[in-house]
Amino acid sequence: xxxxxxxxxxxxxxxxxxxxxxxxxxxxxxxxxxxxxxxxxxxxxxxxxxxxxxxxxxxxxxxxxxxxxxxxxxxxxxxxxxxxxxxxxxxxxxxxxxxxxxxxxxxxxxxxxxxxxxxxxxxxxxxxxxxxxxxxxxxxxxxxxxxxxxxxxxxxxxxxxxxxxxxxxxxxxxxxxxxxxxxxxxxxxxxxxxxxxxxxxxxxxxxxxxxxxxxxxxxxxxxxxxxxxxxxxxxxxxxxxxxxxxxxxxxxxxxxxxxxxxxxxxxxxxxxxxxxxxxxxxxxxxxxxx
Amino acid sequence: xxxxxxxxxxxxxxxxxxxxxxxxxxxxxxxxxxxxxxxxxxxxxxxxxxxxxxxxxxxxxxxxxxxxxxxxxxxxxxxxxxxxxxxxxxxxxxxxxxxxxxxxxxxxxxxxxxxxxxxxxxxxxxxxxxxxxxxxxxxxxxxxxxxxxxxxxxxxxxxxxxxxxxx
Numbered sequence: 001x002x003x004x005x006x007x008x009x010x011x012x013x014x015x016x017x018x019x020x021x022x023x024x025x026x027x028x029x030x031x032x033x034x035x036x037x038x039x040x041x042x043x044x045x046x047x048x049x050x051x052x053x054x055x056x057x058x059x060x061x062x063x064x065x066x067x068x069x070x071x072x073x074x075x076x077x078x079x080x081x082x083x084x085x086x087x088x089x090x091x092x093x094x095x096x097x098x099x100x101x102x103x104x105x106x107x108x109x110x111x112x113x114x115x116x117x118x119x120x121x122x123x124x125x126x127x128x129x130x131x132x133x134x135x136x137x138x139x140x141x142x143x144x145x146x147x148x149x150x151x152x153x154x155x156x157x158x159x160x161x162x163x164x165x166x167x168x169x170x171x172x173x174x175x176x177x178x179x180x181x182x183x184x185x186x187x188x189x190x191x192x193x194x195x196x197x198x199x200x201x202x203x204x205x206x207x208x209x210x211x212x213x214x215x216x217x218x219x220x221x222x223x224x225x226x227x228x229x230x231x232x233x234x235x236x237x238x239x240x241x242x243x244x245x246x247x248x249x250x251x252x253x254x255x256x257x258x259x260x261x262x263x264x265x266x267x268x269x270x271x272x273x274x275x276x277x278x279x280x281x282x283x284x285x286x287x288x289x290x
Numbered sequence: 291x292x293x294x295x296x297x298x299x300x301x302x303x304x305x306x307x308x309x310x311x312x313x314x315x316x317x318x319x320x321x322x323x324x325x326x327x328x329x330x331x332x333x334x335x336x337x338x339x340x341x342x343x344x345x346x347x348x349x350x351x352x353x354x355x356x357x358x359x360x361x362x363x364x365x366x367x368x369x370x371x372x373x374x375x376x377x378x379x380x381x382x383x384x385x386x387x388x389x390x391x392x393x394x395x396x397x398x399x400x401x402x403x404x405x406x407x408x409x410x411x412x413x414x415x416x417x418x419x420x421x422x423x424x425x426x427x428x429x430x431x432x433x434x435x436x437x438x439x440x441x442x443x444x445x446x447x448x449x450x451x452x453x454x455x456x457x
Binding site: 020021022023024025103104105106108115118122126127129140141142143144145146154155159162163166167168171172175177178179180181186190191193194195196197198201252268269270284285286287288 | 322326328330342344345346347348349350352357358359360361362363377378379380382384387388389390391392393395397398399400401403404405406408409410411413428434435436441442444445446447
């Protein structure tokens, strides 16, 4: 169990932009990789770095970002997969960070010992800003929070980048339901309280809305309205992709709250970040540019 | 003539001094210093675990005025309680979880996860003026289908923790 089941080997800077005290530093930590699998982790970490730096707006911020790979071996490969969750195999590999699927009884909720992860990262990369735990398992899963955790399943890196939107940039979820459009109860109308997150709003006033500088004069405001608040709005976008406006439905509610574009990485993990989220990220990282 | 030259030099020196002062304001030596604050949470309780001084740059502050009422954020305060820095957090003390689809293109959803606990980190600038840090969080609903779920809290955020920064 735990730190007796592996070894911290060290940190390697795989993307270099400058001294760590002047750049935004990302750390990718290995979990469930045996010592003979560390070459695979190096490949996986590089793939993650490549995807991240090809994602807008990080593609324009390369000069601000260092990425570190933190090599930690485990006795066994993979992550725990308890049988108490449907589909669980019952696997109990001995790994350094004790990552497990089925956290809180949710099969795809994959969490490691985040306190232990942050301790290792702080020791090796004291100037870290964002930490990821890369789990060597093909099963779909992940989680957000102080450490964004992801597996090797298809699309897992996209999940990790969505989670980074929350952890590093304070972005809200832009999807308009909680457990699902078909199953939601009590998610018809958002409260009137204005959310603190920069990418959702209850304010319909074009002149005062948070992202007013990005709304073109010709764009209607609100841009979409949900005709039936008992359900998610089924209408397609009435405007071109990339148009910033006010689209009803976000923050787990069908009505009364608006997102800035029809779609966004914070609504759907396979989409790019919308213009407002990109602006937030650029503003946050501008001090790290040379 | 000599007097005019001397006056020109003096003006140039003053201008240089002004520029250097303005540069200093834009990027003081303090702007590379940060305090990393680590917290633990379990249930509704949040506790400060450590304060670590680090030589590093802090991301830009979120807006200090005209921001939202609900959510979760940290503020760096001066001695006179003026907000010097503010960072909005996606509630790090959630008692539910984001669950991703098995297949790409599927819906993300959320499920209650009442036993969640763990740690989270906030980084604030380490400046001479910064005295205290406060955390604000909206309280969850007390009845109805959203009862107790912090991600769905809609009330204005209230102070849940205030402490002095170590000097």
